[in-house]
Structure formats: structure tokens, C-alpha cells
Amino acid sequence: MDKRIRTRLWMIAGLVAASVAALVPRNTTQRIIDPATGQLRDTTVRRVPINLGLDLRGGIHLALEVDQTKGPVPDCADAIQRAEKVVRTRINEFGTTEPVVQIEGKCRLIVELPGEKDPARAKGVIQRSAFLEFRITDMKGVFKDALPAIDAVLRKAGIKARGDATPSAVAQLFGGDTSKAARDSAADANAPGVLSSLLNQGPTVVPGEYLVPEEQWALVDSLVQRPDVKTLIPRGIELRWGAQTGAYGARMYRPIYAVDSRPIITGTELVKAAANRDPGTNQSIVTFQLSRRGARIFSQETARHIGDYMAIILDGRVQGQPPVIRSQIGAHGQIELGSKPLHEASDLALVLRAGALPAPLTIVDERSISATMGEDSINAGVLAGIVAVGLTLLIMLVYYRLSGALAVAALALYVIFSLGGLALFGFTLTLPGLAGFALSIGMAVDANVLIFERIREELALGKSVRLAVDEGFKHAMSAIIDSNITTALTAFILYLVGTGPVQGFAITLMIGIFASMLSAVFVTRTFFLIWLQRRPDMTTVSI
Amino acid sequence: MLRLFKDAHYDFIGIRRWAYGFSALLIIPGLLWLLATGLNYSVEFTGGTFIQLTTKTPIGTGAIRTALINGGVTGADVQTFGSETEYAIRARLSAELAGTEAGTEETVAAVQRALDAGLGTGTYTIVRREAVGPKVGRELQEKALIAILFSFVVTLIYLAFRFEWRFGLAAIIATGHDILATIAFIRYLNLEVSLVVVAAVLTIVGYSLNDTIVIFDRVRENLRKYRRQNLYEILNLSINETLPRTVLTGGTTILTALTLAFIAGEVIRPFSLVMTFGIVVGTFSSIFVASPVLMLIERRWPGQDARGVRALGTRAPASQLAPTTPTSSPSPRTPQPAR
Numbered sequence A: 001m002d003k004r005i006r007t008r009l010w011m012i013a014g015l016v017a018a019s020v021a022a023l024v025p026r027n028t029t030q031r032i033i034d035p036a037t038g039q040l041r042d043t044t045v046r047r048v049p050i051n052l053g054l055d056l057r058g059g060i061h062l063a064l065e066v067d068q069t070k071g072p073v074p075d076c077a078d079a080i081q082r083a084e085k086v087v088r089t090r091i092n093e094f095g096t097t098e099p100v101v102q103i104e105g106k107c108r109l110i111v112e113l114p115g116e117k118d119p120a121r122a123k124g125v126i127q128r129s130a131f132l133e134f135r136i137t138d139m140k141g142v143f144k145d146a147l148p149a150i151d152a153v154l155r156k157a158g159i160k161a162r163g164d165a166t167p168s169a170v171a172q173l174f175g176g177d178t179s180k181a182a183r184d185s186a187a188d189a190n191a192p193g194v195l196s197s198l199l200n201q202g203p204t205v206v207p208g209e210y211l212v213p214e215e216q217w218a219l220v221d222s223l224v225q226r227p228d229v230k231t232l233i234p235r236g237i238e239l240r241w242g243a244q245t246g247a248y249g250a251r252m253y254r255p256i257y258a259v260d261s262r263p264i265i266t267g268t269e270l271v272k273a274a275a276n277r278d279p280g281t282n283q284s285i286v287t288f289q290l291s292r293r294g295a296r297i298f299s300q301e302t303a304r305h306i307g308d309y310m311a312i313i314l315d316g317r318v319q320g321q322p323p324v325i326r327s328q329i330g331a332h333g334q335i336e337l338g339s340k341p342l343h344e345a346s347d348l349a350l351v352l353r354a355g356a357l358p359a360p361l362t363i364v365d366e367r368s369i370s371a372t373m374g375e376d377s378i379n380a381g382v383l384a385g386i387v388a389v390g391l392t393l394l395i396m397l398v399y400y401r402l403s404g405a406l407a408v409a410a411l412a413l414y415v416i417f418s419l420g421g422l423a424l425f426g427f428t429l430t431l432p433g434l435a436g437f438a439l440s441i442g443m444a445v446d447a448n449v450l451i452f453e454r455i456r457e458e459l460a461l462g463k464s465v466r467l468a469v470d471e472g473f474k475h476a477m478s479a480i481i482d483s484n485i486t487t488a489l490t491a492f493i494l495y496l497v498g499t500g501p502v503q504g505f506a507i508t509l510m511i512g513i514f515a516s517m518l519s520a521v522f523v524t525r526t527f528f529l530i531w532l533q534r535r536p537d538m539t540t541v542s543i
Numbered sequence B: 001m002l003r004l005f006k007d008a009h010y011d012f013i014g015i016r017r018w019a020y021g022f023s024a025l026l027i028i029p030g031l032l033w034l035l036a037t038g039l040n041y042s043v044e045f046t047g048g049t050f051i052q053l054t055t056k057t058p059i060g061t062g063a064i065r066t067a068l069i070n071g072g073v074t075g076a077d078v079q080t081f082g083s084e085t086e087y088a089i090r091a092r093l094s095a096e097l098a099g100t101e102a103g104t105e106e107t108v109a110a111v112q113r114a115l116d117a118g119l120g121t122g123t124y125t126i127v128r129r130e131a132v133g134p135k136v137g138r139e140l141q142e143k144a145l146i147a148i149l150f151s152f153v154v155t156l157i158y159l160a161f162r163f164e165w166r167f168g169l170a171a172i173i174a175t176g177h178d179i180l181a182t183i184a185f186i187r188y189l190n191l192e193v194s195l196v197v198v199a200a201v202l203t204i205v206g207y208s209l210n211d212t213i214v215i216f217d218r219v220r221e222n223l224r225k226y227r228r229q230n231l232y233e234i235l236n237l238s239i240n241e242t243l244p245r246t247v248l249t250g251g252t253t254i255l256t257a258l259t260l261a262f263i264a265g266e267v268i269r270p271f272s273l274v275m276t277f278g279i280v281v282g283t284f285s286s287i288f289v290a291s292p293v294l295m296l297i298e299r300r301w302p303g304q305d306a307r308g309v310r311a312l313g314t315r316a317p318a319s320q321l322a323p324t325t326p327t328s329s330p331s332p333r334t335p336q337p338a339r
Helices: A003-023 A076-094 A119-127 A142-156 A167-175 A178-188 A214-225 A292-304 A342-356 A371-424 A431-460 A465-497 A500-534 B013-037 B061-070 B102-119 B134-162 B165-189 B195-225 B231-241 B243-263 B269-300 B307-313
Strands: A026-033 A040-047 A059-066 A100-104 A108-114 A132-136 A209-213 A237-242 A246-248 A251-260 A270-277 A284-290 A310-314 A332-336 A361-369 B048-055 B077-081 B083-092 B124-132
Touching: A003 A371, A003 A500, A040 A214, A059 A076, A059 A119, A076 A100, A076 A108, A076 A119, A076 A310, A076 A342, A108 A119, A119 A361, A132 A251, A132 A342, A142 A237, A142 A251, A209 A214, A214 A237, A214 A251, A251 A310, A270 A342, A284 A292, A284 A342, A310 A342, A361 A371, A361 B134, A371 A431, A371 A500, A371 B124, A371 B243, A431 A465, A431 A500, A431 B195, A431 B243, A431 B269, A465 A500, A465 B134, A465 B195, A500 B195, B013 B165, B013 B231, B013 B269, B048 B102, B061 B077, B061 B083, B061 B102, B083 B102, B102 B124, B124 B134, B134 B165, B134 B195, B165 B195, B165 B269, B195 B231, B195 B243, B195 B269, B231 B243, B231 B269, B243 B269
Parallel strands: none
Antiparallel strands: A026 A040, A059 A108, A059 A361, A100 A108, A132 A310, A209 A251, A237 A251, A246 A251, A270 A284, A284 A332, A361 B124, B048 B083, B048 B124, B077 B083
């Protein structure tokens, strides 16, 4: 076989392989709320990695703005940034996979919660005003002392320790198979503690801080929520999760903190907070100012706690690593972040402000779609797509015969390319996107039609088959390129200007245009080259 | 072999006045109607509430309407949505609430209260709800307009670069014609203008340009090839040469759009209907609007070789294609190449 053809075939094979590889179903971890226990747990689902939009999988879409009805808010961009911080902190409460929290434009916050069914609950969680508090961490290590007792209780309850629990351990935990586990418990008496084995000490020792591997987050959370465990947590101590995960070595960890149950001060006393760089030491710092009443309380408390660590807790989540109290602090204080970058200081200042000034959010756009309706839409859309493809194939086969069959083969590759492209670039498929995809199949044959008509014309002029095919491809090219580029430009503008579903449509249209040019121009041409090489003496062509 | 429109030589340009008349008849009443009554915008644009619900039994729109009115929600529009157990309720913002974002949420709550009281909780399931504040709606309208205008500018620049500005202008005028015709069509069928329908209109912009460019590409080629033909003949020749492609591609795309309209469900139907019409009118305008307009532009602002002027100066009778310039070749179907 001709070297040129071989190179082309390798390229096509490579593209097909890449597209298929992008489409192979794979395991994804979903963190969902168990309907039976109301607790979060991880499940593993095997699915084709194409992101489905809310209109296809069901869920809630909210657009929020700062409420300006009770007087104008001078800096809505700052207010919406604080709101984003707050909503992100709370997002785990929903137990949704792939939630979206993003700022659109300057002053609008978009929240998308796939799979969430209850708009009232979602709105309640999001619109609740933020609560900031400072609490001293467990300096005496009383929680650590209580760990053996907790481990013993858990062992008695039939929960086995796992050095390296997989998500299935979580499933087993809720599977209700406790009788068997109870039988095994005697043998496990000397095994490492159920809970304590999951809590690691970090590289920098902050009293009361424990690191939990991210994949066991849901497991630990469900363990510490158990009523029998709760009674064993020492009085005056509560557990709070950290808001951010951190990487230590190769693994991701989420910190959990044992903190005093009584806050030394709450965000209502905070007046101002700002990120700065200390001009003397060039360290990142956050400066804050308290109200007069707050300053009085704070100076008393900090005087008692010099040398202790103070967790900054927003909506029940510890933000950043707790700083140490170096001296008595009055109305003006500063938190030193050492060599950490300035943006971390800005984040922390944002957290403090979020707790200080509750800016009410108002919902300006709300959509919720049930999962069943999304499923119906997918089914109808896929059926329509199949019928449309079938009709198009029939026309091509009847009209262009054997050449039509080549085009049909190229069209099959087109479908694989465009789906692969959707998966590979992580674009979201929406209902209009599905329609755009079906539509682009109708348009995908256009390039082939242009080429085939041109070949027919060249043949009618009395040219040889080989020459007619060559010229046909060559002359059809300018029309194909110009027409497709203008359509792609329009689609691109739709993408730039549009929102949500329209953007999804524009993306599928763009991918479709690219894939159709690839399949019609490159793939069909290769097929023709092979065909002509197999039958060099061909005097008529089935077109 | 099966070959449609083999060696066609219809005088498309000759019947352009009939086509103009047809377009005017299609567009003008629709636009007048539109000016009188406006379009049926979805709540996405007006602000308000859309609730789609399924009921266990086909209770009828009357029962829902009564429940809403008894619950104090007046002016809501209730329709069946695809089947007898699916209903769509559209409650646009009432005048006194329209200015405030808070009004949106109040409307949702009021509709739900009214349904719970009138139908009983549990007899219906809400499968989709949208509540859009008036501000978002206004922004969407602006964005859609910007998208269309912006795409025109970009296309004009691209075509000016690839062809010349005369072609670009003609293509844009044809596309503008298609948009007006589509808006008239939306008015005639009283389709609801949602974001998705706007997306359909913008796709039509793309398709119409695509179709026009295929013909213009042939015109560009033929202008280089046949130096002795006037523009009138070149246009007719190019349209006829590309006619099989026009019919075949248009056919497959229309079939796809119709399939979507009939199979893909109620949500996407307005989109599919608009698409179907748009493809038909886009194909029509490439032949009967874009090409004659290109000729008019040539006459008004003649190009370098002034072929446009000659084209109109020597207009052939509609029935006969033979050019009257003494030097030109006898038939556009067997023209002599310039060199």
C-alpha cells in the first residue's frame, strides 16, 4: 500500500482511538446523601464521561445577586465574592456531585446543584447569612485521650478498622451486615483503633488538628456523627472540619479540628478586615478591627490564651490553619501568615468580612428540572438523533451508491469524533446541544455532497475517474472551508454571548463543524485513495 | 445513476421580482402583526414563572386555572404540554411586582400555594420550574441582539477578506431577510420565544450564510473562468450548477429538523419548527435574495471591471438566457473559458 495512504490510515486510527478512549465508561466517585441515614457517603458509579447539563440530568440552577432593595450596596463585587466564599463552604451540605459555584460578570453568583430536588432547601442553605466565630483549639489534647474509648465503642458496634479503606468500606458500613461484623469483632480486639487509625498528625503540629485522607472523609464524618461516639467526645470539645483540603506527600488530606465548644468571639463584633503585606518583614498579614464591645471581650480572652491556637470558623468549617495568639489583642489585631502568598491572606480577609457583614442574597433566576424529565429528554433526543441519522444515510446511499457508502462510513467516524471531543474537552451536553448535534449530522453530509457533486461535474466534462476525483476534492475545498468557517464564527459568537443552554448548543455545533470537516475532507478522501488504488483501471465510478 | 437537476438552466434571476413579492407577502404582514401585538416571549425574557407539572389523571386546564384564580393568581396562562397529563403554567410578573426581583419569588410561592389548595398536595408533581427576575430577562434580550449584530460584523469582515465586500454585504442582506422572515413565522405560529428559539434563529444565521457562500464560491470561480459572461448569466449559471447540492443538503437538514420536531419532545419543538422554516427560507434567500442583491450592489457600486453595470445594461428576457453582447458566447452552459 502507498505510503501516503498508510500515513493517513494511521492518523485516522489514532483519532478514532483517542475518541473511543475518551468515551470509555469509567469510575467516578459521587458523594451523595444516603436517603436512609441522612449522612454523606461516597459511591462509585461507572458512566460514560460526558457531562450532562442540568436540563438532561435534573437539578437546580440559581442565579443570585446582592439584595439592594433595603439600600444600595456600594461594592457589590466584594459582596458577591464573600457570598461565593460562603456558598463554597456550605456546598458539601448538598451532597451533590460536581456542584458549580461561579461568579458571572461582576455582581452575580451562579450556583448549580445537579441532582438536587428541593429548591426550598437549596435556597435556605444558600441564603442563610454567614456565621463567623473564633474558637481555641483543644490545647490539652482531651479529644486524643478519649480516642481509645471511642475506638472500643466502634469495635463493639462491629465496625472494623481498615488501614486503607476503599469506598466499598463505606458501602459495607451502611450495608447493615452487622451480625457478621460482630462475630469478627473479637478477633479484631488487638487491631488498630477504628477511628484513631484514620486520624493522622500533620507535619506542623497544631494542637487539636488531625488529618484525614480525602477519600475517607465521608467515612470519618459518619463515624463521628454516631450518637454513641458523640457521647464519648469530652465535654467542652466539638469537632469541626477544615474547609480546604491540603496535599501532604502524594495524598490529599482534609483536616478535622477538636475545638472548644464555646467561641471566644463571633463575627458580629468584627468591623473590618483587610489583607496586607507587612512592610517590615514582607510577610502576608490580615489586619482586622473589632467593635468596642468586641475589643473588650477579645482582650480579656486573648490575655488568657496567649500561646494557644485560635481556629477561625465560618459556617462550621475551620478556615485555613489556626493561627497562634502571641499577645493580648484589643480592637486592632493582625494575623500573620508568614511566607504564604498574598492571595491566601485575601481569602482569609474575605472569610472574616463574610462573617462580619451579612449581605442578603436575592435570587434573580431559578430553574429546577426533575431527573425523570431529564431522562425523558435524553431518550427522545437520542431517538430523534438515530432516526435523523438513518434517514440521512438512506438518502446518501440511494443517491450516491458506493460513494455514498464511503460517506456513511465517514459519518460514523464523525459521530465518534464529535462525542469524543465533547468528552475529551469536558464540555457539557445540554438538550439544545443534543438538538444541535442531531442537526449537525444533517449538515455533516454537506461537505460530502459538495465534493461528490463536484466529482460528478468533473466526470461530466469527460475527465478520467482519477482526475475527476482529484479535481473534485480540490475545487470543492474553498466552498467547504468558507462556508464552515462562517458557521463556526456564528457558533463562536453564540458561545461568547450566550449563557447556559445556548452555550452548550454553540459548543456542540462548533465541535460538529470541526468533526464534519475532518471526516468529510480527510477520511472520505482517504477512502477514495484506497478505492482508486485497488482499482487503478476503473473507468466508471459509482457516484 | 440518480441525478437531480442535471444540466439545469432555470432563469432564477429573471424571476427575482416574483421572489421579492413573495418575500414581502411573507414578511410584511407578520411584522405588522408583530408591531401590533408583540411577540410571545417566554418568562426567561419577560421575567416571571414557568411551572411544568404532571398530574396523575388528565384533570384539564380548566381545573388548574380555577385553582390558580381561587388562590389569587390571576393572569396566569395554563396550557397542556405535549400530553393530557402535562401542563405548563406561565405567570408573568404582575405590573406592580415587575420592577422588583423579590416579585419573582413571590409569584412562585403564590402559584404553589394556589395549586396545593385547589388540587391538593400530592396529586401533581412539578417537573420543571423557572423563575426569572425582570433584570435577567432584559439582559438576555440585549445579549441576543448583540449576538446577531456581532455575528453580522464578523461575517462581513471574513467575507470581505475572502471574497470582497460586495459579496459580504449581499450575504448579510439575505441573512437579514431570513431573520425577518423567521420572526414573521414565529409570529404566525405564535411560538414562544425562549432562549432556545433564539439559539435556533442564530443557527439559521449560520446555515443561511453557509448556503449563500456555497453559491458565491461558485460565482467567484465562474467570474474568473468566464470572462465574457455578464454577472446576470454568471449568477444563473452558478445557482444552477450548485442546485443539486442545495437540494440534497437542504433536504437532509430539513428532514433532520422535522424529525426533531416530531420525535424529540415538546421542550425542543419550537426550536425544531423554527429551524425547519429557517432552512427552507435560508435556501430560498441564497438563490432569490442574495444573488439578485449582489447584482444590485454591483450596479450601484461597480467593481473594477464594471461587469455589474454591463450585467444590468444587457438584461436578457426572462425566458431566454442568451446574452445580447455581441462578443459573448451563445449559451451559459457551454461558455468559453477566458484563456
